[in-house]
Each structure stands twice: as C-alpha cells, then as structure tokens.
Amino acid sequence: MSLFEVEHLTRVYATGRRRVLALDDVSLTVERGQRLGIVGESGSGKSTLIRLMASLDKPTSGTVRFDGRVVSGVPERDLGFLRASVQLVLQDPRSSLNPRMRVGSIVAEPLRSPLIRRERRQVDQRARVREVLDAVGLPADSADRYPHEFSGGQRQRIAIARALAPSPEVLIADEAVSALDVSVRAQVLNLLMGLVDDLGLTLLFVSHDLAVVRHVCPDAVVMQAGRIVESGPTQRLFSAPEHPYTARLVAAIPAFRSRS
Amino acid sequence: MKRAELWVGLALVTAVVAMALVSFVWTPFDATAVGSGPRLQSPGLPHVLGTDHMGIDIFSRILVGARSALYVGIIAVGIAALVGVPLGILAAWLPRWGAEAMMRATDVAYAFPALLLAILLAAVFGASTETAMVAIGIATIPAFIRVTRAGALSVLASDYVLAARAAGTPAPAIAVRHVLPNVAHLIGVQASVSFAMAILAEAALSYLGLGTPPTVPSWGRMLGDAQTYLFGHPTQALWPGLAIAAAVLGFNLVGDGLRDFLDPKLREVA
Numbered sequence: 001m002s003l004f005e006v007e008h009l010t011r012v013y014a015t016g017r018r019r020v021l022a023l024d025d026v027s028l029t030v031e032r033g034q035r036l037g038i039v040g041e042s043g044s045g046k047s048t049l050i051r052l053m054a055s056l057d058k059p060t061s062g063t064v065r066f067d068g069r070v071v072s073g074v075p076e077r078d079l080g081f082l083r084a085s086v087q088l089v090l091q092d093p094r095s096s097l098n099p100r101m102r103v104g105s106i107v108a109e110p111l112r113s114p115l116i117r118r119e120r121r122q123v124d125q126r127a128r129v130r131e132v133l134d135a136v137g138l139p140a141d142s143a144d145r146y147p148h149e150f151s152g153g154q155r156q157r158i159a160i161a162r163a164l165a166p167s168p169e170v171l172i173a174d175e176a177v178s179a180l181d182v183s184v185r186a187q188v189l190n191l192l193m194g195l196v197d198d199l200g201l202t203l204l205f206v207s208h209d210l211a212v213v214r215h216v217c218p219d220a221v222v223m224q225a226g227r228i229v230e231s232g233p234t235q236r237l238f239s240a241p242e243h244p245y246t247a248r249l250v251a252a253i254p255a256f257r258s259r260s
Numbered sequence: 261m262k263r264a265e266l267w268v269g270l271a272l273v274t275a276v277v278a279m280a281l282v283s284f285v286w287t288p289f290d291a292t293a294v295g296s297g298p299r300l301q302s303p304g305l306p307h308v309l310g311t312d313h314m315g316i317d318i319f320s321r322i323l324v325g326a327r328s329a330l331y332v333g334i335i336a337v338g339i340a341a342l343v344g345v346p347l348g349i350l351a352a353w354l355p356r357w358g359a360e361a362m363m364r365a366t367d368v369a370y371a372f373p374a375l376l377l378a379i380l381l382a383a384v385f386g387a388s389t390e391t392a393m394v395a396i397g398i399a400t401i402p403a404f405i406r407v408t409r410a411g412a413l414s415v416l417a418s419d420y421v422l423a424a425r426a427a428g429t430p431a432p433a434i435a436v437r438h439v440l441p442n443v444a445h446l447i448g449v450q451a452s453v454s455f456a457m458a459i460l461a462e463a464a465l466s467y468l469g470l471g472t473p474p475t476v477p478s479w480g481r482m483l484g485d486a487q488t489y490l491f492g493h494p495t496q497a498l499w500p501g502l503a504i505a506a507a508v509l510g511f512n513l514v515g516d517g518l519r520d521f522l523d524p525k526l527r528e529v530a
Contacts, residue, residue: 051422054426056422056425056426076430079428080428083426083427083428084428086426087426087427088422088423088426090419090422090423091419092419095418095419095420096419096420096422096423097420097423098420098424098437098438098441098442099442100441100442101437101438101441105437109423109424109427109429109437110427110428112429112433113427113428113429113430114428114430115428115430116427116428159423162423162427166427
C-alpha cells in the first residue's frame, strides 16, 4: 500500500465571480521512503497540491489517503495521525516563524498539540527541543532567543527543527531553500537531505528549480496549470523530456560549461 | 519627529494621571464643599485658577476631575476591548457569509450615534457616570471589532499560522499564541485613540447633564456650568476646556506614536 494516494484531486478557488482552477484532476501516489520532487513554475498548483495532501485545505472533489485512511475533508479532531506524521517546511522562514515567539516555543509547538500528543509517546518537551535544535546545528541557547536574532539560513534551520520535533514520517518541503541566499542554500539543502537519510523520512520536495530537484529526488512530477503533465525518474525527465513544458523547464536551467 | 509626538503624548498622559493620583491625597481646597471661598474669583491667590459659581476652588476641581476622565476612559475602553477583540478574532475566522453578516451588523452599530445610546441608557437607568461609561463602551465596540478583524485576517493568512495548523495546534491556541500577540499593537493604538474619544464623550455627556452627577467634579460638567458666565468670567470655561484638550491630545498622540513604535516591521527598518 502506498503511503499517499491522491485520486482525481480538484480544487477551485472562487473569489466573487472569478473561479480559478488551481488543481485539475490530479492523481499521484507516494511510496514510503520515496523522495519525490514536485516541479513547476509559480501558479502551477504545487502549493495547492501539498496543502491538500497535508489536509490544510479542502478539495473541491477527489480524495487524499494517507496510510490507507482518507484525510481530505475530515474534521480536524480526527487528523491526529496525519498531523503527527506529516510536517511542513515552508519557503520563507521570515514569515513561517511567529516573530513574537521564542525559538523554543516555536519548535515545541507540535509537541504541545493535543492532537499529536494523542498519537505520540509523551516526551520531555525541553529535552526534545534541545535534541532537534542540535540535529539542525543550532546552539542550545537558541531556544531562548527570537527569530529575528537569526540569519535566514539559521531561521530555516529553526523551521526544520520544528518540523522534526514530533518525529514525523513525511517531510513536505515547499520551496524550502528558494528564499535563501545562494551561499547558504547548499548548506541547508545538505542538512535537510542528511536528516531525511538518517531518519528514513519520506520527502516531498516542491521546487520551481529543476536543477535542485535533480540533486535531491530520484523521481519527480512536473506540474503545469493545475495538472501533472509528466512524471518519472528525474534523470529521464532531464535526458528525454516527453512533454514540451518539461523540455522548456530543462532548457531554462542555466548551463555553466567550463571553457576548454 | 514621530518619536517626539510619542514623548509629548506620554508627557500629557502622565500629567493627567499624576493629577488624578495627587487628587486622592491632596487638593489645595475641598473640591466639593460649596462656599469654601468667594464666588467667581479670577485666577490669583490663594485660588490659583479662581473659583466657580459656587465658590469652589477650580484647580481642586480640575485635579479631581481627572479621576472621572480616567475612570470613564478605562472602563469604557475596557468594555469595548473585552467584547470587541474576541468578536473581531471570531469574525476573522468565520466563513465568508458569517463574517459578512457580522461586519454588516457592526456597521449598523457603528452608525448608531453614541450620544443617542447614552441618552437612551440614561433615560432607562438614570443618568450616572456608570451609565455614561457603559454607553461609551458599547458604542466603541465596533471600532475594536474592525481593527482586530483586519489584523487577525492578515495573521491568519500567514505562513506561521499555516505551520501551526500543520503542527495540530487547535484554533483557540492559535488565537491566543499567534493572533493576539501579533494584533496587540493595533489594539493598543485603538485603545489610546478610543480613550481620548471616551474622555471627550464623557465631557459631552456631563455637559448635557447625562453623565457625572453635579456633586462629583467632572471637566465636562464644569464646562457646562461655566457656559452661563462665559461673557463675564471667560476663564471659568478656559481651564476645564484646556484640561479636556490636553488629555484628548495626549492620548491621541500616544496612539499615533505607538502605532509606529510597536510595528515590528517599521522598527526593523529603523
């Protein structure tokens, strides 16, 4: 049984008289331990898809199953197993960390959730916070400080620590390194991949950057205008793209050739 | 520039608070005893601001009047904030039709004149400081609902609330942990502006005889009493007028200054 089973997922955003088809009949499976890239330009439906998979939004039609259980359109109180197992790292740590909370409280937030506590063995929250801060390479005294005291890369480490706190099985990284300076992007990416390896996590890696996805994910799906237009092993998408949109994405990657 | 406004505002507010506190332990003369001095004295000694039509020392009455002003402001703003802030957060959470219904109801309440409400309450429950405070408080609720909802909407759309939801944080905890601290600066600004309006409203109600009873010193009532003698003794109206203006200006300046000072984004740039 696949870990995630997404069937005919459609999401229409209706604002006043305008209707936007953000996700158009998308089906997808994710296996346990898989690292799947979700590629496409902004507005292609990547974020909508992962929000629905994490049941942070309700689909217009279609279903999402996690571990064999339907999670789409289910009341929040019945989603403890999903909240404990699926965690998010969002794009911009400047907006994904509450500026008025200390890092310790931010990272402990999933541990304080009554939904997650029902699923997970009780842990000493302070010890667990220290543990995950250490795992992402932040000093222990970070817990008493505020997000604005950290650099962009460090803030994203805080967001990663928060995601790891409840010992999830799945990490959804939504453009998790795109907002970072190029100089720290590789560091954070390596950290993320190291943790995924060590902890045996399933990874959904959302990015508009095919080059990064090629580094990180053996498999990928390519999205355009709310649809999955192509999917398969990342190497094959690179070497022999079948869909013209994939070909365009591949061609758009800047190539640096050494002069010889 | 903005920082200077905040300091001037704080100085005025501190002065009003100090007057109220001092009046508890000391006033130059009894602020309520009729005939403690000659009537309608001009400023001089021993009555620095003169005496009113009943021979009461005006400076003493101004000091004690600060109490009424602050009392009314605190209770009225307290009522408005305690009711308005939770309703504002709720309105941000409701589905579109629910929020729409609530905000239209708020608009109707907003359009209802505070003065009319005060007259209504005074007619039913009798004119008193308490009736005036409650009336002003109720009339100020819509302002708090609007401000809180606007702030809460932007917080609820933020990534950190999304992350909190993914972390299984229940709605009440999101409201307390994320929404409240991040709209507190807006509420603080609204509170100080509303405080100024409450003081003005209390003065107006007392002037009309719908607020503080005659025995209790109040700036608004002093102004009303002074009106009779406006041509013969114009300074009678000057002092309570100045006191009201200073308090209102002070709280408004504090509100303006706080808006800039408390906004973390503006501060980060500075």
